[in-house]
Amino acid sequence: MSLANKVLAVNNDLPIRTGAPVHSGKVRSVYWLNESDSARLIAQRGYDVAADAPLAIMVISDRISAFECIWHGEGGMNGVPGKGAALNAISNYWFDSFRSQGLADSHILEVPHPLVWIVQKARPVMIEAIARQYITGSMWRSYAKGEREFCGIEISDGLEKDQKLPELLITPSTKGILEGIPGVPAVDDVNITRGNIEANYQAFHFNNLTDVDLYEKLLKDGFDLISARLATLDQVFVDTKFEFGYVTDKLGQEKLIYMDEVGTPDSSRIWDGPAWRDGKVVENSKESFRQLLLKHFPDPDILLNKARMEERTALARDNALPEEVLMQVSATYTDIAEKITGKPISLSQNPKAEIIDVLKNEYGLIS
Incomplete structure (x- = not known):
């Protein structure tokens, strides 16, 4: 299976039963569950929330944005392999640490899949x-x-x-x-x-x-x-x-x-x-991708100058980045996630099918 198939680029088209339109951000999509499914999950799973609390399924993609644009790679690779799972794993680790140290809870109630959170609605x-x-x-x-x-x-x-x-x-x-x-x-x-x-x-x-x-x-x-x-x-x-x-x-x-x-x-x-x-800055964060982009294109001012937003949008749309660039970014994300959590980040072979399977069979949320 090609790397492109292991990337979850589109995350707002899953057949999850919802009670409201899907809300999509740069990286995450939020599926608000209907009242009956929310109440059923709260009762079945024993979540520490009000019985009538609205719940949502939050699905993270592997898309990568920088300089207010979404970037893609050669061979139909519309994201960075392992990026979504790395971000979720790191956030889960810190949220769990905050809770265990008595700081505060988070909005996450359960993690059914490395790319998925079940969350409660917060104000x-x-x-x-x-x-x-x-x-x-x-x-x-x-x-x-x-x-x-x-x-x-x-x-x-x-x-x-x-x-x-x-x-x-x-x-x-x-x-x-x-x-x-x-x-x-x-x-x-x-x-x-x-x-x-x-x-x-x-x-x-x-x-x-x-x-x-x-x-x-x-x-x-x-x-x-x-x-x-x-x-x-x-x-x-x-x-x-x-x-x-x-x-x-x-x-x-x-x-x-x-x-x-x-x-x-x-x-x-x-x-x-x-x-x-040693006096050098080596980024283990998205900043390293921004620096890669600034070096990759001959006119970095397009990326830095907000007055050239139209050119920047065209640059992101019309230029597929080399696979090695996206894999370098993948290594940055997965390496730091594995260091922090002490656990490997494994690439899903078919992320969309895996998500549908678990939400259907274990949570009864697929229409």
Whole structure:
């Protein structure tokens, strides 16, 4: 079987019985179950959720996006072999670790297949919480231009590129377009301050002011846990994105949880420790793919210049990347996943058929 057949590129066409249209993002598709199937699974599987909680099947693909485009390879390889399974395995590992260490639960209820989660519906906090331990990427570019304030936090002079920051920096931004918040433009992904959040905590969908403290604590404790684990693997946890939401348990208690994904090569920067100590940055995250693309095309400005978005879209559409490029990316994802989890990432031989089989025979969700 060719590599292309082992890639799950299209994940929104599975015959899962749903109660709402399938929601597809860049990587994941969400199938909201109907009320009767949700209630049946909650009763049969013993999930710690309200009896009438809406459930969904979340299917991760092997698609890869960078510079706001989806990329493909030669031979019909419309994704990166093993990428989806690696991302799910890493997130599962960290979410389980958070739970076992008493931090907080996640939205994941069960993992029927390496590419599939059963999740409960959460009410998201409208913040993308970025935690930074090193100055690099966009933050470094702004700093190098003279900027010293980030999300209301003053940074000292004299820092060098890729240097460790004096303390963990939380630089939140808006999740989606939020209207009517003083001092916060109504555009997606705009930087905000701790003061903005405290003064308008309800607009960001926090239940109360003390939960603003709790989200920061969960973010810092989660970051520290991941950083300490990666340090044992001689890997450097550079920065990451956290997302939070509210769910209700079977006793009717509402609680703040981790959601989306966490500590993955898609949502984080992870550097190789030995190389960093030698003064070099070797990325064990999606950043390595971005760097590959910048070197692969003769005019990297197309990828960096938002004014050239039309050209960039055409570049991604019309250029099949060499198989070795995608396999290099595959190795980045699967290698770091195996290091973190201590378990092999095996490629599904026919992922779509496997998913349909398990959801039909074990969960009764295929029409």
